[in-house]
Amino acid sequence: MIEIDRERLVRLMREQAAIGATEDGGLDRLALSDADREVRDWFLEKLDVAGLDVRIDEFGNTFGRLEGSDPNASTVLLGSHLDSQPNGGQYDGALGIVAALEFVLTLDERAITPNHPIEIVNWTNEEGSRFQPAMQGSGVWAGAHDIADEYEKADADGETVADELERIGYKGGAPASPQKEYEAYLELHVEQGPSLETAEADVGVVTGIVGFTWGEVTFTGEADHSGPTPMNHRSDALVAAADVITQVRRIPGTLGERTVGTVGYLDVDPNSVNVIPGEVRITWGFRDPDDAVVERAFETVVREAEHAASREGVDLEYEETMRAPSVEFADRCIDAVQSAADELEYDSKRLISGAGHDATHLASVTDASMVFAVSEGGKSHSPEEYTSWDDCYAAANTLANAAFQLATDRVARSDR
Amino acid sequence: MIEIDRERLVRLMREQAAIGATEDGGLDRLALSDADREVRDWFLEKLDVAGLDVRIDEFGNTFGRLEGSDPNASTVLLGSHLDSQPNGGQYDGALGIVAALEFVLTLDERAITPNHPIEIVNWTNEEGSRFQPAMQGSGVWAGAHDIADEYEKADADGETVADELERIGYKGGAPASPQKEYEAYLELHVEQGPSLETAEADVGVVTGIVGFTWGEVTFTGEADHSGPTPMNHRSDALVAAADVITQVRRIPGTLGERTVGTVGYLDVDPNSVNVIPGEVRITWGFRDPDDAVVERAFETVVREAEHAASREGVDLEYEETMRAPSVEFADRCIDAVQSAADELEYDSKRLISGAGHDATHLASVTDASMVFAVSEGGKSHSPEEYTSWDDCYAAANTLANAAFQLATDRVARSDR
Numbered sequence: 001m002i003e004i005d006r007e008r009l010v011r012l013m014r015e016q017a018a019i020g021a022t023e024d025g026g027l028d029r030l031a032l033s034d035a036d037r038e039v040r041d042w043f044l045e046k047l048d049v050a051g052l053d054v055r056i057d058e059f060g061n062t063f064g065r066l067e068g069s070d071p072n073a074s075t076v077l078l079g080s081h082l083d084s085q086p087n088g089g090q091y092d093g094a095l096g097i098v099a100a101l102e103f104v105l106t107l108d109e110r111a112i113t114p115n116h117p118i119e120i121v122n123w124t125n126e127e128g129s130r131f132q133p134a135m136q137g138s139g140v141w142a143g144a145h146d147i148a149d150e151y152e153k154a155d156a157d158g159e160t161v162a163d164e165l166e167r168i169g170y171k172g173g174a175p176a177s178p179q180k181e182y183e184a185y186l187e188l189h190v191e192q193g194p195s196l197e198t199a200e201a202d203v204g205v206v207t208g209i210v211g212f213t214w215g216e217v218t219f220t221g222e223a224d225h226s227g228p229t230p231m232n233h234r235s236d237a238l239v240a241a242a243d244v245i246t247q248v249r250r251i252p253g254t255l256g257e258r259t260v261g262t263v264g265y266l267d268v269d270p271n272s273v274n275v276i277p278g279e280v281r282i283t284w285g286f287r288d289p290d291d292a293v294v295e296r297a298f299e300t301v302v303r304e305a306e307h308a309a310s311r312e313g314v315d316l317e318y319e320e321t322m323r324a325p326s327v328e329f330a331d332r333c334i335d336a337v338q339s340a341a342d343e344l345e346y347d348s349k350r351l352i353s354g355a356g357h358d359a360t361h362l363a364s365v366t367d368a369s370m371v372f373a374v375s376e377g378g379k380s381h382s383p384e385e386y387t388s389w390d391d392c393y394a395a396a397n398t399l400a401n402a403a404f405q406l407a408t409d410r411v412a413r414s415d416r
Numbered sequence: 417m418i419e420i421d422r423e424r425l426v427r428l429m430r431e432q433a434a435i436g437a438t439e440d441g442g443l444d445r446l447a448l449s450d451a452d453r454e455v456r457d458w459f460l461e462k463l464d465v466a467g468l469d470v471r472i473d474e475f476g477n478t479f480g481r482l483e484g485s486d487p488n489a490s491t492v493l494l495g496s497h498l499d500s501q502p503n504g505g506q507y508d509g510a511l512g513i514v515a516a517l518e519f520v521l522t523l524d525e526r527a528i529t530p531n532h533p534i535e536i537v538n539w540t541n542e543e544g545s546r547f548q549p550a551m552q553g554s555g556v557w558a559g560a561h562d563i564a565d566e567y568e569k570a571d572a573d574g575e576t577v578a579d580e581l582e583r584i585g586y587k588g589g590a591p592a593s594p595q596k597e598y599e600a601y602l603e604l605h606v607e608q609g610p611s612l613e614t615a616e617a618d619v620g621v622v623t624g625i626v627g628f629t630w631g632e633v634t635f636t637g638e639a640d641h642s643g644p645t646p647m648n649h650r651s652d653a654l655v656a657a658a659d660v661i662t663q664v665r666r667i668p669g670t671l672g673e674r675t676v677g678t679v680g681y682l683d684v685d686p687n688s689v690n691v692i693p694g695e696v697r698i699t700w701g702f703r704d705p706d707d708a709v710v711e712r713a714f715e716t717v718v719r720e721a722e723h724a725a726s727r728e729g730v731d732l733e734y735e736e737t738m739r740a741p742s743v744e745f746a747d748r749c750i751d752a753v754q755s756a757a758d759e760l761e762y763d764s765k766r767l768i769s770g771a772g773h774d775a776t777h778l779a780s781v782t783d784a785s786m787v788f789a790v791s792e793g794g795k796s797h798s799p800e801e802y803t804s805w806d807d808c809y810a811a812a813n814t815l816a817n818a819a820f821q822l823a824t825d826r827v828a829r830s831d832r
Contacts, residue, residue, distance in 0.1 A: 087639075087686060129688060193644025210643065214689060223503075225796040226678035227626065227703055228609025228770030231668050233794055238679055242661035249655045252647050262642035263654055264689045266682060270503060272545060273630060273680045273699040275797045283689040287643055354644030378649055380641040381691045 001343055002112070004102045004400050006393045012098045013392065016042060016082065017090040026383025027094075029084040031125035031136075032060070032164035039082045040170055043097065043122055050104045052120070056172025059147060060124035060165050061137045063174075066104055068407070070115040074181040076407045077119045077366070078103065078399065080189055081126030081137075081358060088127070089190075089385020091392070095373060096188040097122055099396035103403055114407035116183050123358045124170075130155045133322060138358035140176050142365050147176055182366035184333050184406045187359045188399040189370060190387050194378030195351055202346035202394045204372025205337045209353040209360050210258070211326035212287040213298045217244065217305055221314035223270055223278025235313040238268055238277035243308035244301070248284050251300050259288045259297060260354065283321075289352045291325050298323075326352075327360050333369030333406070340401035346394050355380075371399045417759055418528070420518045420816050422809045428514045429808065432458060432498065433506040442799025443510075445500040447541035447552075448476070448580035455498045456586055459513065459538055466520045468536070472588025475563060476540040476581045477553045479590075482520055484823065486531040490597040492823045493782070494519065494815065495537030496605055497553075497774060501545050505606075505801020507808070511789060512604040513538055515812035519819055530823035532599050539774045540586075546571045549738060554774035556592050558781050563592055598782035600749050600822045603775045604815040605786060606803050610794030611767055618762035618810040620788025621753045625769040625776050626674070627742035628703040629714045633660065633721055637730035639686055639694025651729040654684055654693035659724035660717070664700050667716050675704045675713060676770065699737075705768045707741050714739075742768075743776050749785030749822070756817035762810050771796075787815045 019042060020027050020035030029035040040062060047054050052064030065075075080096025100120040107114070123141075128134025131153045139145045151162035165171035196204045221235035245263045252259035265283040286297035302318065309316035334350075341348035353359075353370065362368045373395035376386045387395075404410075435458060436443050436451030445451040456478060463470050468480030481491075496512025516536040523530070539557075544550025547569045555561045567578035581587035612620045637651035661679045668675035681699040702713035718734065725732035750766075757764035769775075769786065778784045789811035792802045803811075820826075 085686075085688070085691070128690070134690070191644060192641040193646070194649055195644075195646075212643070222795070223798045224794065225608040225771055226680055226701055227628070227676065227772065228607060228611075228791075228796070229676065229794055230609065230611075230674075230770075231665075231676055233610050236665070236678070238661055238682065239665045242658035242665075242679075245654055245658035246662065249647075249652070249658075258646075260643065260645065260647055262652070262692055263658075264642055264684075264691050264693060265687050266654065266684050266693075267687075268680075268682050270501075270797075271681050271683075272501070272797075273701060274544070274550070275501070275680050276678055277680060277682075278798070285642055285689060354646075355641055356643065375644075378640065378645055379638070380644070381686075381688075382639045382694070 001401055002106055002404050004106045004397055008105065009098060009102045009393060009396055010389055012101060016094050016098060020084065022087065022383060024383040027084040027088050027090055028086055030086060030130040031083040031127060032168055036083050037168035043082060046101050050101065050108050052104060055174045056170060057174040057176040058172060059137050059140045059176040060170040061141055061176060062122045064120050066118045068115050068117040069113045073116040074183040075117045075119050076183045076403055077121060077185045078403055079121030079123060079358065080187050081123045083125055083127050085127050085129050085381045087383060088381055089383060091190045091385055091387045092380055093126055095190055095392060099188045099399045102396055103400040106400065114404065115409060116407040118407055126358055131161050135356055135358050135361060138361040142361035143177060144361050178365055185359060185362040185366050185368040186333065186399060186403050187357060187370045188395050189357055189372060190380060191372040191375045192380035193354050193375065196349055196372060196374040197376060197378065199349045201349035203341050203348050203398045205334060205341060205348050205350045206329065206353050206370035206372055207334050207350050208329050209327040209356060210287040210289045211291045211294045212285060212324050213294050213320060214283060214285045214322040215318055215320050216283050217318040218279065218281045219309060219314045219316055220279050221277065221312065224276045226274050226276050229276060234276055236276050237280040237314050240308045240312040240314045241266065241280040241282050244282065244305050247304040248301060251297055255297055256288050256290065256293045259286065259293055261286045261297060287354060289326050324356060324360065327363045329363060329369040330367030333367045336402040336405045337369050337371055337398060340398045340405060344397055344401060346398065371395050417817055418522055418820050420522045420813055424521065425514060425518045425809060425812055426805050428517060432510050432514060436500065438503065438799060440799040443500040443504050443506055444502055446502060446546040447499040447543060448577065448584055452499055453584035459498060462517050466517065466524050468520060471590045472586060473590040473592040474588060475553050475556045475592040476586040477557055477592060478538045480536050482534045484531050484533040485529045489532040490599040491533045491535050492599045492819055493535045493537060493601045494819055495539060495774065496603050497539045497542035499541055499543050501543050501797045503799060504797055505799060507606045507801055507803045508796055509542055511606055511808055515604045515815045518812055519816040522816065531825060532823040534823055542774055547577050551772055551774050551777055554777040558777035559593060560777050594781055601775060601778040601782050601784040602749065602815060602819050603773060603786045604811050605773055605788060606796060607788040607791045608796035609770050609791060612765055612788060612790040613792060613794065615765045617765035619757050619764050619814045621750060621757060621764050621766045622745065622769050622786035622788055623750050623766050624705065624745050625743040625772060626703040626705045627707045627710045628701060628740050629710050629736060630699060630701045630738040631734055631736050633698050633700065633734040635696045635725060635730045635732055637694055637728065640692045642690050642692050645692060650692055652692050653696040653730050656724045656728040656730045657682065657696040657698050660698065660721050663720040664717060667713055671713055672704050672706065672709045675702065675709055677702045677713060703770060705742050740772060740776065743779045745779060745785040746783030749783045752818040752821045753785050753787050753814060756814045756821060760813055760817060762814060787811050
């Protein structure tokens with residue numbers, strides 16, 4: 001067992017949280033923004049302090065590497081992301097990076113060299129807020145997306161990923177794909193939901209990630225003056241959209257215990273008190289650990305949207321913008337996390353992640369698992385996101401010991 | 417009887433429609449914009465051609481005056497507005513100005529001088545799209561609003577009415593209030609609804625204007641990650657808003673044959689596919705000819721909003737931003753319009769306006785009524801707004817003859 005430095009962990013968390021800080025205690029550190037550049041520069045400094053070799057790939061994914069004592073051993077990779085939502089919290093992503101840094105700083109301080117090399121990585125654009133899709137950097141690296149396509153993705157102002165990577169100086173020279181054999185990938189992240197807190201657990205052992213479907217839907221009715229147009233002459237796009245929002249609230253309860261559904265985005269045209277809405281665009285999203293349930297949610301919401309459009313006499317167009325199957329993590333990595341938590345005498349809870357993470361893509365490259373830190377009140381993607389230093393420490397210590405087990409061959413390797 | 421010049425009417429309509437024209441055949445001529453200045457300059461030119469004396473008041477309301485043969489006779493006022501919605505039609509407001517111009521041009525051409533003076537007026541900011549409230553210029557002039565308050569109203573960029581009036585050169589020197597005795601006010605406007613077309617009428621005789629209530633409502637829930645937050649841990653502001661939109665669609669049918677209700681505006685924060693909506697702002701509006709029904713609609717929607725907020729566990733704040741009682745026009749003015757339509761052998765339909773107009777405020781100053789032109793498909797506040805030249809002509813001819821009757825004392829004056 002090793003023990004990380006709690007004070008340094010807190011100091012590192014505070015340092016990163018000052019970069020792109022908002023007045024209400026949150027973060028505004030959108031991918032490839034100036035604040036993202038600043039926190040990447042900070043990350044490079046820390047990699048240097050820890051004595052790691054830096055490698056920046058063509059997509060801005062930034063790695064620090066510590067060689068192991070065995071020149072033939074495969075690499076243990078630890079990582080997460082430093083970008084944030086436009087009004088996000090201090091812990092989402094950053095705690096995973098800081099915990100990985102703290103692990104290698106602890107090894108360095110104690111002059112411990114595991115037989116496996118260790119890499120820590122900051123993935124580009126996990127949030128998918130400025131540029132879609134989310135988990136973009138890890139997706140490119142794992143081969144889920146074509147890098148040429150992703151370079152061309154543009155933000156609302158038309159700036160592309162490629163240009164912004166150049167602008168902030170993080171379009172590196174290394175290939176954005178696995179160039180070594182990897183032993184395992186571990187990621188620490190805040191839970192972003194209430195289940196660890198509800199179970200009064202110290203730390204979460206993550207066994208997989210739910211699958212999901214995202215859709216974009218446009219209702220086209222007829223914009224008209226809200227006064228002289230009788231109710232029976234209307235085709236109100238917002239009325240049809242409202243109907244679907246109500247259905248998205250209802251559908252999860254008809255499908256599964258773990259199913260969730262959300263309409264997070266809505267845009268009205270022309271959006272004036274005195275005009276019947278002519279066009280309304282919404283997104284919907286459903287998640288469940290069972291891919292068959294996700295498929296049923298998708299079929300159900302499409303049927304409900306068609307009914308809603310037909311009732312109101314408006315046109316409907318929809319597109320499934322994303323579908324991700326659920327992920328099951330590798331037993332040996334789950335076991336490494338579980339035994340680390342047990343050895344540290346933390347109360348742990350096994351759970352399936354309700355959010356997507358970079359580990360989704362990494363699980364297609366190597367054995368993977370995640371450590372979850374308690375999210376108080378389950379809040380995330382909000383300045384109210386909060387994890388106590390005790391819980392940050394418990395999760396980071398669990399990550400460090402799970403990684404140490406994997407890097408020192410204390411966990412049997414499965415046949416892959 | 418007099419007969420206006422159909423070709424000139426069409427030419428005048430085409431001239432004004434070229435100012436602020438959009439590519440799709442609509443108008444973008446927001447109040448006090450450059451396009452508004454340009455169409456006001458055009459209006460001044462036409463007043464000059466017709467030999468009228470120009471008077472611009474402190475609020476930009478612009479009058480042209482033709483003296484009558486009787487120096488003691490009170491003034492017949494005709495008017496409407498030249499501003500438009502951001503993506504409005506060519507007829508809304510402009511047809512009323514053009515018809516009034518065409519009437520005085522016809523008098524001038526035939527060297528007819530009625531015993532009453534005649535004024536025609538372009539009211540500032542009828543639409544209420546850039547600056548609230550709607551019918552602002554006529555409201556100031558009629559004493560419904562304090563001019564100092566209205567000067568300070570700002571658009572979305574923070575520009576005030578006073579500054580923009582100065583900028584476009586239309587802050588005049590005349591007092592923005594009635595300085596003469598008025599005999600009557602007539603306004604021609606497109607119906608903006610389908611009832612004249614449905615009744616196959618040539619022209620509408622307007623007997624009053626519906627009352628209405630407008631409200632602004634904010635639901636505050638909790639922004640949270642849409643993945644890991646279970647359905648029973650959510651307070652989704654958009655779900656509550658959707659519930660209210662559904663109720664606003666339903667309520668009119670429970671109240672009256674003529675009741676309408678609309679949610680025209682909706683804004684979501686943070687508005688991201690992956691975040692549960694934390695705050696949603698909507699407007700609602702209800703109209704009915706019967707003020708008691710408007711009051712019932714208001715009470716009902718407030719109750720429904722409270723239920724919706726309580727069901728979803730979100731907070732609710734609402735404000736009634738506007739309440740206008742219904743207006744009944746003066747019989748003698750209605751009769752003038754009716755007898756003009758009858759003499760011209762037009763099929764006419766008596767109706768109550770479903771939209772507010774400058775005539776709302778004028779009815780508190782003098783006897784008033786309106787002429788409605790057929791709106792094909794009932795479309796308005798949209799580039800698809802359309803009135804055939806036949807229908808423009810029928811309405812303008814009706815206005816001219818009704819005004820001519822009032823200006824030549826062919827209609828008995830009521831005791832006011």
